[in-house]
Amino acid sequence: GLSCDPDNDEALAHLMRMKERDPAKGVILVAASIQQFQPWLSQLPLALHAPLASSWPGPNTWLVPDNGRSHGLVRGAHQSVALRVTDHPLMKALCEAFGGPLVSTSANRAGDPPAMSADEVATIFGEEVAAI
Helix, strand or coil: CECCCCCCHHHHHHHHHHHCCCHHHCCEEEECCHHHHHHHHCCCCHHHHHHHHHHCCCCCCEEEECCCCCCHHHHCCCCEEEEEECCCHHHHHHHHHHCCCEEEECCCCCCCCCCCCHHHHHHHHHHHCCCC
């Protein structure tokens, strides 16, 4: 997949252009732990924290009301933001090294099948990708 800093305007805009993705769709944020999502969950009723915590880490993505913390390109045309605590070791390590959640999206141009290897990413995106 492709990732970037969810607070970096330039990186988010570049990601959307690179993928030819409709900015109204928004993107998923992935974190290493539920604690990394506290700024996004600060206004969520405490009773709703338990279902999130019990389903993470793992493949479950939750839509939570945006509390104003999310960049417009992250939430797209929605009033919610998509959050997931990953159980993927590499993505978890990247989020830990970054110190917070990262955008997560498939490595493809809109409508095309996703790249399944670093070589495919390089072929599709070339120098548009900062690092593989």
